[in-house]
Amino acid sequence: MKITDKKKAILDTALTLFVEQGFHATSTAAIARGAGVATGTLFHHFPSKEALMEYLFLNIKQEFADAIKSSMNPDDGLKANARNLWFSALEWAANNPVKQHFFQLYSLSPTIATELREQAMNSILGFITDLIKQGQAKAMIADYPIKLMQDNCHGQFLAATRYFSDNPDYWHIDSHKQASFKLFWHAIAS
Amino acid sequence: MKITDKKKAILDTALTLFVEQGFHATSTAAIARGAGVATGTLFHHFPSKEALMEYLFLNIKQEFADAIKSSMNPDDGLKANARNLWFSALEWAANNPVKQHFFQLYSLSPTIATELREQAMNSILGFITDLIKQGQAKAMIADYPIKLMQDNCHGQFLAATRYFSDNPDYWHIDSHKQASFKLFWHAIAS
Amino acid sequence: MKITDKKKAILDTALTLFVEQGFHATSTAAIARGAGVATGTLFHHFPSKEALMEYLFLNIKQEFADAIKSSMNPDDGLKANARNLWFSALEWAANNPVKQHFFQLYSLSPTIATELREQAMNSILGFITDLIKQGQAKAMIADYPIKLMQDNCHGQFLAATRYFSDNPDYWHIDSHKQASFKLFWHAIAS
């Protein structure tokens, strides 16, 4: 299914405006204006403003998942792959500042329906859950309830990227990246 | 200066509705109706809907800070006091489910102006920062940048209470509370 | 660019209501109702109630200017043309009672921003200023500061139409029209 230029323009503008002004403060008229299309056009491609947001949310999550999944190396051990994931996630965030900001704003926001957030967590990012379970089976990761582990990982990742967003100079300094990974890993390692 | 009954009723209703429906989905008319006052009365006590939200935010943060601060014991060591704080924070959250939900929704939300969030973090919860610094001086806590430590602690606490909110049966089961504390402590301990 | 029927209806209704009830006493809802359109439609065509008023003001001034300008005759002398203008202005006022009333109410009112009133005076009615200057150059009109002359002419015209509005029977009686012109002309003739 080829995305038309207009649909693409709407998505790009919506992403930017949702991040710059927030979902509620962004009118569909403003999105259409920014995208250079008529107000009605938006509703040809998306049944509602909410649906547009959901489309954005799932697509960006997927893009993120694809990006970091490719950093995993079957030859590496568990901790090495955890590091691979953590560093490639930080790199993706550094290279996609607007989408990273989008994550900060909406990953936990009630703007996104709870089911959708869970769906993203489970199906798109499910391979991370798998990894944790493997680590627990090998007694390399603390054997606490999987939901607790998921929430903790998610929370620490958002905290880390928030730190780097607030201090953009550190995105590419190794010591800061290492520090953030160590906090994360020490928490979950058993 | 005694807070009028009407003002109290407005605050209580606003807290409930902001949590149940979200800030934007809650109209000032609904707050007034719920509080049993006229729409004008809300604006007699608060210059705007935003100001009402800010008042709620700062007051609840302060109440939380006061509650957990009193759990600290000067005779206890650093780790013991960290545990005191963590457990009393969980207890406060368990006993104040609406306010805890309010934290989940608005602690990091752009609905609250950045400066206000920082003010809350620095002045109201500044004693936690002090504690981290003491731990770093004694080499008991990892010597990473203080902002990174703050963000990590905050992120882990929100993750933990999110876990318990999603699984309310566990609020009072010691093993779950211990698990959440261990994740937290292992992350930051050096 | 054709003015939509709805836009025209809004303008007509607004003119009538602003004159009948005053600007502040006229709600945008009442204008929309009177024009037979939805409240939103008004704001689709005009960004604000003030902008609607400004549009009306400038358009009516322009219409008035066009009407009286066409009464001038290059073959006539200065005084004859002054009389042409004065009588055609009275005629326009008699034939457009609502717009004439609008002038009475808003020509000097702070409801209209000062800059707008000056813009109307200078660009739309600038040809009158030119005429006064020609008369002064020919020593047929008193050589007082041009601003004083402008204000005096404007003031006398408003006074005259106020007189006729209060006594509508006189609009078409020549002696009254002549009297009003003589007061005007004797004031400014040198």
Add this chain to the structure above:
Amino acid sequence: MKITDKKKAILDTALTLFVEQGFHATSTAAIARGAGVATGTLFHHFPSKEALMEYLFLNIKQEFADAIKSSMNPDDGLKANARNLWFSALEWAANNPVKQHFFQLYSLSPTIATELREQAMNSILGFITDLIKQGQAKAMIADYPIKLMQDNCHGQFLAATRYFSDNPDYWHIDSHKQASFKLFWHAIAS
């Protein structure tokens, strides 16, 4: 009937604010605040905001009338007394800029009920009408309908003070005052 300090403060503040911001843009709360009294106090002294405005209007008109009436000299002829009145009126306006501005804004405004404006014109400023009639009887003043003469005088006076308000440097320059009087007098002299 002695005017209490609070009532005086309310009147002073209302005058200033009505002139600075306009009648509708001035809230009774703002008047009370500016006067240093409670909102309820205003309504102890005046039954409504309109009544406060009317009180101001009539009192200032009366003060103006008293001021210029005292400039008349029974020993002077008609034209001399007309000049006395005109110059003392300009002087009063120059010395009472706020009240003068109040005249500009409200003398013809629909904010003031028509009856009230006519009452002021007839009873407070009736001596001017008398003067015009005397002049007409002596054939010194053009014998046009008295209402036309009233309106013309009023219109010219407002035009003159508007000119001086816009060019405050000229208030005390004799040539400008003389010019404004000559325009006025030539209009009505027969």
Add this chain to the structure above:
DNA sequence: GATGAATGAGCTTTCATTCAT
């Protein structure tokens, strides 16, 4: 006389969405 919390109808403006073209 003075206070100021409380009122609630009313205001202007916004905006997601529709639909005839």
Add this chain to the structure above:
DNA sequence: AATGAATGAAAGCTCATTCAT
């Protein structure tokens, strides 16, 4: 597919006025 004028419910907020103290 694309347009943009039109919709109308709903929003946040104002404000003259009242009244118990």
